[in-house]
Amino acid sequence: MVITNRGLLSSSSSCSHLLSLICCGSEKWAPRSKRLQCRISSLAQSSSTQFGKLSCQSLDQHNLSARRPAVANWSSLTCQASRKEHYSKPLILRSQCQFTTFAGSSQISHKTVQAQAAASTMPSTVQNSQESDSISYISQANAAAIDELLMGPLGFSVDQLMELAGLSVATAVAEVYGVGTYPRVLVICGPGNNGGDGLVAARHLHHFGYKPSIVYPKRTDKPLYKGLVTQLESLAIPFLSESDLPPLLKDNYDIVVDAMFGFSFKGKPRPPFDTLLNRITIRNEAGAENAGSPFVVSVDIPSGWHVEEGDTEETGFMPDMLVSLTAPKSCAKYFTGAHHFLGGRFVPPAVVKTYGLKLPAYPGTSMCVRIGKQTSIDVASLRENYVGHELTEEQANPDPLKQFQAWFEDAVSAGVYEPNAMTLATADADGKPSARLVLLKGYDERGFVWFTNYGSRKAAELEANPRAALVFFWDKYNRSVRIEGSVEKISRMESETYFHSRPRGSQLGANVSSQSSVIEGRHILEQCYKDLLEKYNDGSAIPMPNWGGYRLHPVTVEFWQGRESRLHDRLRYTLTSKDGEEPTWIIERLAP
Numbered sequence: 001m002v003i004t005n006r007g008l009l010s011s012s013s014s015c016s017h018l019l020s021l022i023c024c025g026s027e028k029w030a031p032r033s034k035r036l037q038c039r040i041s042s043l044a045q046s047s048s049t050q051f052g053k054l055s056c057q058s059l060d061q062h063n064l065s066a067r068r069p070a071v072a073n074w075s076s077l078t079c080q081a082s083r084k085e086h087y088s089k090p091l092i093l094r095s096q097c098q099f100t101t102f103a104g105s106s107q108i109s110h111k112t113v114q115a116q117a118a119a120s121t122m123p124s125t126v127q128n129s130q131e132s133d134s135i136s137y138i139s140q141a142n143a144a145a146i147d148e149l150l151m152g153p154l155g156f157s158v159d160q161l162m163e164l165a166g167l168s169v170a171t172a173v174a175e176v177y178g179v180g181t182y183p184r185v186l187v188i189c190g191p192g193n194n195g196g197d198g199l200v201a202a203r204h205l206h207h208f209g210y211k212p213s214i215v216y217p218k219r220t221d222k223p224l225y226k227g228l229v230t231q232l233e234s235l236a237i238p239f240l241s242e243s244d245l246p247p248l249l250k251d252n253y254d255i256v257v258d259a260m261f262g263f264s265f266k267g268k269p270r271p272p273f274d275t276l277l278n279r280i281t282i283r284n285e286a287g288a289e290n291a292g293s294p295f296v297v298s299v300d301i302p303s304g305w306h307v308e309e310g311d312t313e314e315t316g317f318m319p320d321m322l323v324s325l326t327a328p329k330s331c332a333k334y335f336t337g338a339h340h341f342l343g344g345r346f347v348p349p350a351v352v353k354t355y356g357l358k359l360p361a362y363p364g365t366s367m368c369v370r371i372g373k374q375t376s377i378d379v380a381s382l383r384e385n386y387v388g389h390e391l392t393e394e395q396a397n398p399d400p401l402k403q404f405q406a407w408f409e410d411a412v413s414a415g416v417y418e419p420n421a422m423t424l425a426t427a428d429a430d431g432k433p434s435a436r437l438v439l440l441k442g443y444d445e446r447g448f449v450w451f452t453n454y455g456s457r458k459a460a461e462l463e464a465n466p467r468a469a470l471v472f473f474w475d476k477y478n479r480s481v482r483i484e485g486s487v488e489k490i491s492r493m494e495s496e497t498y499f500h501s502r503p504r505g506s507q508l509g510a511n512v513s514s515q516s517s518v519i520e521g522r523h524i525l526e527q528c529y530k531d532l533l534e535k536y537n538d539g540s541a542i543p544m545p546n547w548g549g550y551r552l553h554p555v556t557v558e559f560w561q562g563r564e565s566r567l568h569d570r571l572r573y574t575l576t577s578k579d580g581e582e583p584t585w586i587i588e589r590l591a592p
């Protein structure tokens with residue numbers, strides 16, 4: 001019987017009936033004591049077979065208790081072991097389980113199997129049982145069997161699955177480590193399909209704007225891999241040898257993608273992967289001098305880990321992020337890094353059914369989904385170490401509008417969500433400020449335009465005090481732009497043109513909302529919307545309400561680029577006019 005930590009465990013015995021042992025350890029911990037709970041159940045559900053007896057006995061010094069359900073035809077038993085001690089060592093439960101089966105009234109087999117299971121030393125806050133219950137973790141054997149099923153009767157090809165796997169990895173990386181802050185990626189590829197996933201991920205990361213480099217020491221001649229390498233070479237993505245790597249990886253890389261080994265890994269890593277793994281492990285040791293080394297993202301499995309039991313070699317390797325593929329492997333239960341994602345949005349119902357998989361839904365059009373909680377966040381310590389971009393006086397366009405356009409286009413191509421969202425700050429006649437988010441709807445040499453209800457609070461404030469400030473923030477590049485100046489309404493014709501270009505639903509919505517006024521409830525809006533929908537359901541023009549655009553004429557524009565160690569770049573453009581001359585922009589650097 002082979003039993004692993006805290007997951008569904010495979011078992012074998014010479015007996016014709018399979019047993020499985022489900023252990024859940026760390027979530028049951030009490031301070032300074034460890035408890036391991038195992039449920040032993042029969043997977044043989046033959047109607048002619050009934051369990052006559054199933055018992056469990058501890059082979060160690062544990063306090064073992066066994067509980068069986070109070071039903072006559074029972075086929076499972078819960079054993080619980082506990083031992084008081086420090087957290088430093090795993091709790092190992094070795095027990096002897098005995099079962100006897102009957103067909104009719106005669107005993108047909110009697111088998112004693114020994115089971116061993118361990119509770120890891122993870123603190124109980126890291127995972128909760130709800131999480132383990134709501135998602136399936138699969139064994140090494142099942143991972144391989146699922147692959148065979150996919151690539152056999154279910155008609156998938158390895159290239160196709162690898163493409164989906166690599167794309168999932170790249171999208172998960174981009175979701176957590178923005179290209180603006182962490183552009184330099186080292187992808188370390190192993191000899192098998194896990195390495196292939198790494199090659200695919202590198203290609204997608206390149207197209208997402210990252211700068212990947214690859215270490216691929218054990219290449220294969222298979223056409224699939226040769227093709228992937230050729231594709232990367234055609235993008236001028238560098239392939240490096242281990243000797244090309246700097247002594248401190250963080251000097252050249254923000255992220256390391258560990259695509260060395262996946263679910264077929266066995267034993268201990270052989271050279272050169274042992275040293276490569278060492279290089280991305282050191283950072284986890286207390287007081288390591290390279291504690292600020294790159295973030296490590298493991299593909300499918302943290303390389304070197306036992307596929308089911310985790311870091312059995314006690315190397316201390318713990319990636320910051322794990323992207324499980326298809327379904328998390330059992331070892332993922334020991335993952336305590338900050339980010340756990342599941343990738344591979346292709347699992348057909350036949351696989352889900354055959355393996356009884358519980359998998360989370362993928363949101364929207366995402367290729368990956370976050371699973372598990374993000375480890376608790378200390379808000380005060382949230383801090384990006386901005387790297388990779390700069391804004392020097394030499395680079396800055398003398399025209400702030402052109403500089404804005406360049407940064408805006410960068411934000412759009414980096415996939416920033418609503419890059420035109422900006423905070424608009426206004427103040428009333430007494431100087432009392434207020435701010436809200438609005439959408440930029442146009443910009444040119446005349447200024448920056450947005451639309452709103454002319455009866456809103458901002459409109460009243462702009463009436464009393466026609467000056468405003470705008471702030472953009474584009475996280476993927478760690479850039480912000482601040483714009484200040486005077487504000488005026490745009491012409492009614494411009495507003496009409498834009499209003500009628502909007503979807504009819506938005507036009508009706510603008511008529512419904514007497515913006516910023518207090519209303520009795522949402523039903524007022526819904527009723528009014530319904531009435532207007534009926535009124536204009538003949539397709540006739542929807543009139544523009546007291547609504548329109550504003551244009552801010554900038555007099556100062558500041559560009560802020562986040563840089564390392566808080567030494568940010570700040571360039572402020574100020575519109576300055578000397579006697580009788582056309583106003584011009586002067587650029588000054590501000591202390592960060």
Ligand SMILES: NC(=O)C1=CN([C@@H]2O[C@H](COP(=O)(O)OP(=O)(O)OC[C@H]3O[C@@H](n4cnc5c(N)ncnc54)[C@H](O)[C@@H]3O)[C@@H](O)[C@H]2O)[C@H](O)CC1
Pocket residue numbers: 146147150158161162165190191192193194195196197260261262263264265266267268269270273299300301325326344
């Ligand atoms: N269904 C999916 O989601 C898919 C995932 N894919 C990825 O494929 C791997 C599994 O690939 P496989 O080729 O079977 O195995 P590995 O990549 O884990 O590596 C096997 C490779 O490594 C060698 N090896 C084994 N042990 C050692 C060791 N101790 N030291 C050195 N080398 C070792 C072995 O000889 C082989 O050469 C899965 O995890 C996903 O990442 C697929 O891309 C598509 C389907």
Ligand SMILES: [K+]
Pocket residue numbers: 194258259260261262298299300301302303
């Ligand atoms: K890996």
